[in-house]
Amino acid sequence: EVQLVESGGGLVQPGRSMKLSCAASGFTFSNYGMAWVRQAPTKGLEWVATISYDGSSTYYRDSVKGRFTISRDNAKSTLYLQMNSLRSEDTATYYCTKPVAYWGQGTLVTVSS
C-alpha cells in the first residue's frame, strides 16, 4: 500500500525558513517523479514544485522560484521542500504527491507574526 506521510509544518514568522519532509513507502520511490501541491485555507489546489525520479530535474511555480527548493533522498525514500523567505501568502496545507494517484494527508504551514 502506497503511503505518503508529511511532516515539518507549523507556525513560522514571515521571512523565516521551514523544511517539510514526506516519507514514502509501499512503492519503489527512486522510480518516480514526485511533487508538492498546496492549498490555502478555503482555496483551491496549487501546484508548487516537481522533481524527477533521480532529482536531476526540478520545476517550480513562479511565485516560489528562488525561495523554495524541492529535493529527494532516494536511499531514505523521502521527499523534501525547503522553504525560505516565507510570506503570509505561503500559508497553506502542503501535500506530497506521487503523480497523479497518491497524496499524503498534508501538513499545515502558517506564516504569521
Place this chain on the structure above:
Amino acid sequence: IQMTQSPSLLSASVGDRVTLSCKAGQNINNYLAWYQQKLGEAPKLLIYNANSLQTGIPSRFSGSGSGTDFTLTISSLQPEDVATYFCQQYNSWTWTFGGGTKLELK
C-alpha cells in the same frame, strides 16, 4: 496552461445526472485528471488520462473529452458525492489545477 472549471457551484438532487466542465487553455493531450475533495480531506483521484477510471472508484463517475474540453459526469448523484471537484492538467512537469466546482445537494 490555464484550466477553467464551470460552474463554480452546482446544486443537484439525489439521482440526478451531473456534468462538470473543465477547459484547458491549450491542447493537453488528454493528460487530465479529476479529483474529489471532501472537507478536511486530501484530494482523491477519480479519473486520469481524461477517461480512465481509477481503481476502486464507483462506475457512476466517468470522464470524457479531448484536446482542450473535458467533462466529468456523475450518472446518478449520491449523497456521498457532495464535495468539491478539481481538474488538473499534467501535460508537462508544471501542473495546473482548475478553480474547482462545489457540488451540493438541492
